[in-house]
Amino acid sequence: MISDFRSDNVAPPRAEFLDAALHNCAGWMDAYGEDGITAALEDMFAGIFEHDVAAFPILTGTAANALALAQLSDRFGQILCHRSSHIYLDECGAVEFNNPGVRLKPIDGDAGKLDVAHCMRALGASDDVHQLRSTALSISQATETGTCYSAGEVQGLAAFARKHGMAVHMDGTRFGNVVAASEASPAELTWRSGVDVLCLGATKSGAIGAEVVLFFDRDQARDFRRLMKRSGHLPSRIWFLAAQLQACFQEDLWLDSARHSNAMAARLRTALETSYGIVPHHPVQTNMVFLRLDRATCDRLRGQGFSFYTVEDEKDGMLARLVTSHATQASDVDHLAEAIGRAVRDTI
Incomplete structure (x- = not known):
């Protein structure tokens, strides 16, 4: 995984x-x-x-x-x-x-x-x-x-x-x-x-x-x-x-890789929105998903072994950046979406 x-x-x-x-x-x-x-x-x-x-x-x-x-x-x-x-x-x-x-x-x-x-x-x-x-x-x-x-x-x-x-x-x-x-x-x-x-x-x-x-x-x-x-x-x-x-x-391996990584990001967005009501901060058009998560939620996810970056922006505040790749699998995305849903629920 x-x-x-x-x-x-x-x-x-x-x-x-x-x-x-x-x-x-x-x-x-x-x-x-x-x-x-x-x-x-x-x-x-x-x-x-x-x-x-x-x-x-x-x-x-x-x-x-x-x-x-x-x-x-x-x-x-x-x-x-x-x-x-x-x-x-x-x-x-x-x-x-x-x-x-x-x-x-x-x-x-x-x-x-x-x-x-x-x-x-x-x-x-x-x-x-x-x-x-x-x-x-x-x-x-x-x-x-x-x-x-x-x-x-x-x-x-x-x-x-x-x-x-x-x-x-x-x-x-x-x-x-x-x-x-x-x-x-x-x-x-x-x-x-x-x-x-x-x-x-x-x-x-x-x-x-x-x-x-x-x-x-x-x-x-x-x-x-x-x-x-x-x-x-x-x-x-x-x-x-x-x-x-x-x-x-x-x-055309470049497009094969791109289609796959885009599809994995879209899968993550759909799972978050439909199952947990979590809407990404920016439109998900390629292979990046940005979520407004507080530090406690981010720390909880990292404690479970997930690695991701957070970005600080003077306008948008702190956002978690999740990037998919040609090697990301559907099961990886589903596991992440479930963990985010639980972490958000537990920190409310």
Whole structure:
């Protein structure tokens, strides 16, 4: 019985990813991305996104986001992002570190989502020497609350960004969960709606560690490999990452993992609502469930062996965050729902 709901990062990797990566360890390969597996990724992703792409495998989502935004924003740039975004709260200043002088501008918005009205108030004056220019807009898809932007919402934010001279970055560490939950295609959720660069995650889908930065305009990707090298993110055996990405996206395992983890979160929501009258604080659209539980209830659940994070928010207060993964089973979710129901009842 699995009782760890801290993150999809703590789940074991999928065997298919391990097999693909280890299979390619047997042969000789050109280093630093000059190998055939890495070269083939661009054609694969061009098929998925129905558009030519420049693809760069990279080990971590933090590096992907930081370097992509360093590429998009000049040294006098201000990057608009949601105040709950991973780049702002959980990446240890990586964006600013990789582009000294740039600054993240955190913005409010309901359910972890940006909107044009809040972005407009944070824009600043581009011709004022005393202020930074807003040079990029960063969208988290899915958001840190597990919600999704529709293609129309992305299009509206991107149109606003274009009007004010900003490029559009998408942190897609859980992009697969959004595609699985949406009727829109990967293309409609990205470049067709105005996204310039997507940091697409495979680690949370079950890879050992593999992300990819996708530029939808090759001109914007110029010298990006030099940026990877300078920052220490151009590994010699980059094919080890490329092989995992190929297994993940060529066989649609990313969507298989996402559908399963989404379904497990939906199962937890349904059990809590129908059996115990407990309604999640945020809409459950992907693989995260947020509950307003007091500390006594959280302590009781942890005392029973359940692992999960709590998040503190100045607006929403303390929330328990429960994340399902490709490895979560229905029995795990049912056991958790029953334990939450009992704990809430016993602390009333």
